[in-house]
Amino acid sequence: MTDDGTGGRIEGDLPVESATDAAARIEAGDVLGISGFGSVGYPKLVPEALAARGDAAALDLTVISGGSVGPEVDEALVESDAMARRYPFIGHEALREAINDGVIAFHDRHVAGVADEVRFGGLPAPDWAIVEAVAVGEDWLVPSPSVGSTPTLVDAADRLVVEVNAAQPRDLEGLHDLLVRAAPPGREPLALDAVDDRIGSTRIDFDPGKLAAVVHTDRADTTYTFRDPTAVDRALADQFAGFLDAELDRNPAFADSLNLQFGVGSVGNAVVSALDAVDLGAGDVAYFGEVVQDAVLDALDDGTLAAASATSLALSDEGQDRLFANLDRYAEQVVLRPVDVSNDAGLIDSFGVIAVNGAVEVDLTGQVNSTHIGTDVVGGVGGSGDFFRAALLSVVALPSTAAGGDISRVVPRVAHVDHTEHDVDVVVTDQGVADLRGLSPRERMRAMLDVAHPDFREALTEYHEQALERGGHTPGGFDLAAEWPPDDAT
Amino acid sequence: MTDDGTGGRIEGDLPVESATDAAARIEAGDVLGISGFGSVGYPKLVPEALAARGDAAALDLTVISGGSVGPEVDEALVESDAMARRYPFIGHEALREAINDGVIAFHDRHVAGVADEVRFGGLPAPDWAIVEAVAVGEDWLVPSPSVGSTPTLVDAADRLVVEVNAAQPRDLEGLHDLLVRAAPPGREPLALDAVDDRIGSTRIDFDPGKLAAVVHTDRADTTYTFRDPTAVDRALADQFAGFLDAELDRNPAFADSLNLQFGVGSVGNAVVSALDAVDLGAGDVAYFGEVVQDAVLDALDDGTLAAASATSLALSDEGQDRLFANLDRYAEQVVLRPVDVSNDAGLIDSFGVIAVNGAVEVDLTGQVNSTHIGTDVVGGVGGSGDFFRAALLSVVALPSTAAGGDISRVVPRVAHVDHTEHDVDVVVTDQGVADLRGLSPRERMRAMLDVAHPDFREALTEYHEQALERGGHTPGGFDLAAEWPPDDAT
Numbered sequence: 001m002t003d004d005g006t007g008g009r010i011e012g013d014l015p016v017e018s019a020t021d022a023a024a025r026i027e028a029g030d031v032l033g034i035s036g037f038g039s040v041g042y043p044k045l046v047p048e049a050l051a052a053r054g055d056a057a058a059l060d061l062t063v064i065s066g067g068s069v070g071p072e073v074d075e076a077l078v079e080s081d082a083m084a085r086r087y088p089f090i091g092h093e094a095l096r097e098a099i100n101d102g103v104i105a106f107h108d109r110h111v112a113g114v115a116d117e118v119r120f121g122g123l124p125a126p127d128w129a130i131v132e133a134v135a136v137g138e139d140w141l142v143p144s145p146s147v148g149s150t151p152t153l154v155d156a157a158d159r160l161v162v163e164v165n166a167a168q169p170r171d172l173e174g175l176h177d178l179l180v181r182a183a184p185p186g187r188e189p190l191a192l193d194a195v196d197d198r199i200g201s202t203r204i205d206f207d208p209g210k211l212a213a214v215v216h217t218d219r220a221d222t223t224y225t226f227r228d229p230t231a232v233d234r235a236l237a238d239q240f241a242g243f244l245d246a247e248l249d250r251n252p253a254f255a256d257s258l259n260l261q262f263g264v265g266s267v268g269n270a271v272v273s274a275l276d277a278v279d280l281g282a283g284d285v286a287y288f289g290e291v292v293q294d295a296v297l298d299a300l301d302d303g304t305l306a307a308a309s310a311t312s313l314a315l316s317d318e319g320q321d322r323l324f325a326n327l328d329r330y331a332e333q334v335v336l337r338p339v340d341v342s343n344d345a346g347l348i349d350s351f352g353v354i355a356v357n358g359a360v361e362v363d364l365t366g367q368v369n370s371t372h373i374g375t376d377v378v379g380g381v382g383g384s385g386d387f388f389r390a391a392l393l394s395v396v397a398l399p400s401t402a403a404g405g406d407i408s409r410v411v412p413r414v415a416h417v418d419h420t421e422h423d424v425d426v427v428v429t430d431q432g433v434a435d436l437r438g439l440s441p442r443e444r445m446r447a448m449l450d451v452a453h454p455d456f457r458e459a460l461t462e463y464h465e466q467a468l469e470r471g472g473h474t475p476g477g478f479d480l481a482a483e484w485p486p487d488d489a490t
Numbered sequence: 491m492t493d494d495g496t497g498g499r500i501e502g503d504l505p506v507e508s509a510t511d512a513a514a515r516i517e518a519g520d521v522l523g524i525s526g527f528g529s530v531g532y533p534k535l536v537p538e539a540l541a542a543r544g545d546a547a548a549l550d551l552t553v554i555s556g557g558s559v560g561p562e563v564d565e566a567l568v569e570s571d572a573m574a575r576r577y578p579f580i581g582h583e584a585l586r587e588a589i590n591d592g593v594i595a596f597h598d599r600h601v602a603g604v605a606d607e608v609r610f611g612g613l614p615a616p617d618w619a620i621v622e623a624v625a626v627g628e629d630w631l632v633p634s635p636s637v638g639s640t641p642t643l644v645d646a647a648d649r650l651v652v653e654v655n656a657a658q659p660r661d662l663e664g665l666h667d668l669l670v671r672a673a674p675p676g677r678e679p680l681a682l683d684a685v686d687d688r689i690g691s692t693r694i695d696f697d698p699g700k701l702a703a704v705v706h707t708d709r710a711d712t713t714y715t716f717r718d719p720t721a722v723d724r725a726l727a728d729q730f731a732g733f734l735d736a737e738l739d740r741n742p743a744f745a746d747s748l749n750l751q752f753g754v755g756s757v758g759n760a761v762v763s764a765l766d767a768v769d770l771g772a773g774d775v776a777y778f779g780e781v782v783q784d785a786v787l788d789a790l791d792d793g794t795l796a797a798a799s800a801t802s803l804a805l806s807d808e809g810q811d812r813l814f815a816n817l818d819r820y821a822e823q824v825v826l827r828p829v830d831v832s833n834d835a836g837l838i839d840s841f842g843v844i845a846v847n848g849a850v851e852v853d854l855t856g857q858v859n860s861t862h863i864g865t866d867v868v869g870g871v872g873g874s875g876d877f878f879r880a881a882l883l884s885v886v887a888l889p890s891t892a893a894g895g896d897i898s899r900v901v902p903r904v905a906h907v908d909h910t911e912h913d914v915d916v917v918v919t920d921q922g923v924a925d926l927r928g929l930s931p932r933e934r935m936r937a938m939l940d941v942a943h944p945d946f947r948e949a950l951t952e953y954h955e956q957a958l959e960r961g962g963h964t965p966g967g968f969d970l971a972a973e974w975p976p977d978d979a980t
């Protein structure tokens with residue numbers, strides 16, 4: 001092992017150079033496949049150096065990541081006009097604005113599909129993979145705190161730049177279970193014996209001829225900050241706990257064990273609170289999802305969760321410190337996989353996952369908007385569709401209002417449909433539970449009125465009555481939807 | 491073997507009785523799980539006898555089938571007011587009217603999900619399975635020309651009535667590959683080595699205590715009628731052939747073999763015509779889909795297709811005669827599976843399927859409506875969503891207009907979203923090909939204008955320009971959508 005001053009993170013005689021020199025290798029029009037998911041594990045110095053190039057505005061770059069990345073990419077490359085296209089998710093306000101202004105072309109994709117799309121014509125093939133790692137050798141690297149689509153992006157790219165980050169522990173290797181899926185047709189379905197089963201490698205192998213540059217960094221990821229639960233968060237958690245308790249009683253699928261996926265933030269906290277409140281029986285409870293957040297660590301620590309499978313560590317400062325300081329212990333329970341494995345439809349089906357995800361808004365028939373406020377995109381569909389579709393039970397959990405109560409999240413018709421009524425089983429808000437399973441659209445509309453905030457229930461009821469007068473299987477109309485929100489809603 | 495006059499179709503001392511006596515066993519409020527998919531293989535005499543009961547209008551039945559069934563169910567039980575709820579698909583005009591009038595509660599579901607939903611709380615558990623078979627014994631039956639969700643419905647039901655149909659060949663058994671999936675969590679992903687691989691049984695086994703009645707029938711299924719291709723159909727086929735030819739050239743996934751799914755009717759005929767027109771190379775081409783229609787038989791006969799996997803035989807009279815007369819030969823190439831296997835996301839992914847499905851209408855950003863005309867439902871989402879989501883390449887193929895050219899099928903905003911822009915890769919009409927992969931919503935809108943019929947292009951362009959003035963990632967608005975169709979469109 002060659003220790004070059006970064007703690008044995010670089011093995012062999014590798015082309016170490018400055019970020020500026022590495023960035024100088026990129027040509028105008030290039031497609032960059034970058035590491036990163038859940039705003040961690042993305043390259044930082046090379047994108048910043050690209051943004052600092054004198055010709056940045058002429059670079060016309062396409063950037064494909066696993067998921068969300070930080071400002072060194074999605075602010076620096078936007079403000080320097082270096083980026084023309086971006087897939088599959090928006091992680092920063094500067095990028096969001098440029099996309100909504102029509103300056104950068106963006107199409108959000110189900111994140112589980114990106115690896116295949118890069119290889120089989122859905123998205124442009126990457127010229128470069130730019131990858132953050134905690135260690136690198138002549139023909140291998142160990143990703144940092146997220147996996148995302150990195151294994152496939154490295155495999156598909158012509159050339160490779162590795163940012164070796166000394167601010168993250170070398171032993172993150174112990175969490176990884178990495179592979180590049182075989183190509184269809186005829187590839188084997190993925191199979192895991194348990195949520196924490198391992199079927200891959202702890203490293204990404206690559207053709208040594210690809211490695212163009214290795215760059216040192218010790219820049220930390222921007223960690224998540226979580227606000228304290230509000231009264232609405234607590235009411236949402238209580239409603240979800242009531243639902244989960246009843247469901248565990250009545251559903252034979254959850255008699256012996258329970259596998260859960262849930263999103264970051266108040267939804268995740270609500271689910272974890274609910275786990276404390278309900279009788280889980282003797283069986284194991286595991287997280288089979290996309291991101292390990294603080295609430296997942298807490299639940300692992302207190303024994304509520306037996307294991308966690310994800311593609312990213314979306315942690316607070318405190319959570320990151322706790323995980324980094326106890327990697328050996330967490331490596332026994334936490335597995336980080338490529339997102340085309342963590343979010344694979346066959347595996348989600350196999351584990352009979354209960355998926356609990358937030359949304360921007362839900363309409364009366366159960367159509368879900370996860371991406372848009374009006375005509376503006378917020379982030380992207382991410383992995384929500386991967387789980388909504390393949391889960392045994394799909395739950396939308398969201399506060400009944402937004403903007404401090406001024407806007408109802410239960411609406412006559414969503415501004416953009418990201419998940420259809422065919423994929424949504426249950427809607428939970430701070431106001432109640434709408435179990436939509438088996439209900440016709442007319443029945444769904446009735447059930448959804450009960451989970452709306454009282455301030456908007458009268459206006460929604462009025463819409464409902466007007467829609468019913470129109471008749472049809474799914475009563476409504478664009479003209480009625482255009483009248484929402486009513487002037488006197490609150 | 492006991493030959494009781496129906497050609498050795500009933501083995502053992504079974505409770506043979508009249509349809510009227512069998513129907514008398516059903517009680518008000520019962521949930522019936524019935525066989526049937528693609529309008530074949532459904533029970534005929536017992537539903538008719540139920541409809542003829544004096545108390546039919548008080549029966550308040552819930553009926554769950556695999557997919558589409560014929561008038562003996564969806565007309566007789568509707569006109570007698572015996573049916574209160576229906577899942578997951580509409581196969582007959584009488585049922586459609588009752589649903590759109592709000593008389594019968596209906597929710598269309600992805601057909602691959604119905605088996606799990608029946609077992610795990612998404613749909614009501616069946617009191618009865620009423621199943622058409624070509625043979626039955628004390629603890630087994632052989633389904634007739636469709637499988638659908640029959641294995642699971644038989645497994646989940648408390649009691650069983652079997653209609654043994656002498657109008658269908660006993661040797662249909664040779665096509666079947668039947669199983670009930672294990673329960674999650676922890677079930678193995680489904681795996682097939684080839685499209686015509688077999689992993690199940692040719693019979694459905696059941697607890698002999700469930701068998702309440704066996705009813706004789708020789709009522710044939712209502713076969714499909716196919717119209718001759720129109721000029722629009724031929725133009726659609728030409729456009730699709732041009733696209734497929736280019737895609738096979740550029741996409742490495744299809745270099746060695748090709749697995750296709752396509753729907754019934756003009757879309758299916760277009761795909762099969764295209765297969766004749768393009769260079770398929772030396773590799774095998776197979777059908778991994780939902781229904782075997784005449785075009786699939788033709789392609790098997792002339793060697794274009796090597797194998798076909800489906801859940802139903804949706805054939806014309808001629809096609810049915812041809813298949814029934816050559817069952818030994820077709821059994822080597824054709825496999826009929828439960829719809830939760832034929833449409834399984836993991837298998838569709840494994841085979842790298844190109845899915846080609848029709849739609850009612852598509853909007854400028856690629857959102858697809860497969861189910862509604864305005865507020866009225868037409869049929870249901872069926873298996874289109876199973877394939878759109880899991881396919882390696884998802885193609886919507888539809889004529890650019892409906893109603894003899896009076897209505898554009900390319901619209902500003904679809905009346906109902908069944909498949910989102912995240913799941914749709916390419917739109918083909920008789921006017922052209924819109925390859926939407928990698929395009930932002932604004933770019934998609936521009937590309938979709940080119941596949942609209944020239945009669946509507948000006949009006950759509952005007953909408954497009956107005957939408958762009960609004961700005962945002964996905965320009966538009968309900969008020970603009972409400973102005974469609976324009977008065978002077980044609």
